[in-house]
Amino acid sequence: MPNPQDLSALPLPAGPTLNADESDGRLTLTLAGQPLVRLRLARGEALHLHLQNPGEVPSVQALWAAAYWLFAREPERQQLFWHLEHTPDEALRSGLLLATDVAGQLRCERTLFWQLPQPWLGLPSNEAYPQQMIISTGKRHPARAPKPRGEVYRRFDIRLGAWISLRTLEIDVDLARFNRWQNSTRVANFWQESGSLEQHRDYLQKLDADPHTLTLIGCFDDEPFAYFEAYWAKEDRIAPFYDVDDYDRGIHMLVGEEHHRGPHKVASWLSALVHYLFLDDPRTQRVVAEPRADNARMIGHMQNQCFHCEKEFDFPHKRAALMILGRERFFERCGLV
Structure with missing residues (x-):
């Protein structure tokens, strides 16, 4: 069976493939051949993620893709720590990112990531059906x-x-x-x-x-x-x-x-x-x-x-x-x- 550590491409349900190039503590993700996000990784007891261009405002898609890639490649890892100058409100509202006590640092939890319904569900995510x-x-x-x-x-x-x-x-x-x-x-x-x-x-x-x-x-x-x-x-x-x-x-x-x-x-x-x-x-x-x-x-x-x-x-x-x-x-x- 394939080893997650050998990943270089990760197909997504919607059709495009997420590709990665990781070397010397740097990770570049591309989607359908287009650059998505460039990161500097600081590994230790925790994994810290820094944008190679600190002033950049990453899209929620880029944040999600990086989390998916890193959680898939390291099945035992439970958290990622992002260092961002600009807090993406949509990522906070969805639960993709959580605020921490450290300014500019946000946390991504595996247990929350896998509860986000898209792109796994075949139909668009809706609010829960009204209760009667x-x-x-x-x-x-x-x-x-x-x-x-x-x-x-x-x-x-x-x-x-x-x-x-x-x-x-x-x-x-x-x-x-x-x-x-x-x-x-x-x-x-x-x-x-x-x-x-x-x-x-x-x-x-x-x-x-x-x-x-x-x-x-x-x-x-x-x-x-x-x-x-x-x-x-x-x-x-x-x-x-x-x-x-x-x-x-x-x-x-x-x-x-x-x-x-x-x-x-x-x-x-x-x-x-x-x-x-x-x-x-x-x-x-x-x-x-x-x-x-x-x-x-x-x-x-x-x-x-x-x-x-x-x-x-x-x-x-x-x-x-x-x-x-x-x-x-x-x-x-x-x-x-």
């Missing part, structure tokens, strides 16, 4: 935003050297693939949803009409390899089994293509799926899952991505493990690159 409490099927919960269509998330995974993306499932496009995956012996053992094309069309149509569930296809380099269901836990059958919050999201996961199995692939798609759900609504504080309690491999993969097992409990159809990952823990401990 409603009752459906006897449960009181917030009204949910209309479900998106198309690609919802894209990021270049540096460790794999591949794009990881999520798009909404299209029944006419994905039905045969979904049917093949569900009828594989390995998947059927845990999902227990094997059946005909028409049975699976009915299954997916019911989910498409259900406002509490979003069906997603996971892709590596635009090749579909997995099916995910992201659901609002407050309206789900899991709600009675723990102290559910209004904006908790739950996930069901299925890797259909055998050549995309393995712990390194799980680390990529599981962190991307959770990242998307936390970005999708900033009010979401937890992502939960309920794999079969005897699915030790999946539980192990989830624990490797900072989920913890809260308890085991009994659904009517299975003994389940309640797996939980909080927003704070995810952004502080999961090393997105």
Whole structure:
């Protein structure tokens, strides 16, 4: 797998590639062949960033690109310290930069950087959908935003050297693939949803009409390899089994293509799926899952991505493990690159 330390080019979801030239403590970033920012780096216990032209007013795009490059290249680094004569208000308002007690010095935090929704989300970032409490099927919960269509998330995974993306499932496009995956012996053992094309069309149509569930296809380099269901836990059958919050999201996961199995692939798609759900609504504080309690491999993969097992409990159809990952823990401990 590629080593982040060997980076020289970093593709961005919108199309252009971020390129870097670092030598002798100087870093020059270019985007689509055009100079973006030139920096002098002072490395020690902390990393301090100085503009080569101190009087320059850097764009927010330049500040973001430098943070992305340096955080991607050094996955363990948690902070960057900028030294700027002019404070960019937009970067402060967004949380990209934080003021410090030192005049002219600002701080960039990895945990805040990865909570900025763009450019990872496929749709323009909007404010959280207005809250209105409603009752459906006897449960009181917030009204949910209309479900998106198309690609919802894209990021270049540096460790794999591949794009990881999520798009909404299209029944006419994905039905045969979904049917093949569900009828594989390995998947059927845990999902227990094997059946005909028409049975699976009915299954997916019911989910498409259900406002509490979003069906997603996971892709590596635009090749579909997995099916995910992201659901609002407050309206789900899991709600009675723990102290559910209004904006908790739950996930069901299925890797259909055998050549995309393995712990390194799980680390990529599981962190991307959770990242998307936390970005999708900033009010979401937890992502939960309920794999079969005897699915030790999946539980192990989830624990490797900072989920913890809260308890085991009994659904009517299975003994389940309640797996939980909080927003704070995810952004502080999961090393997105």
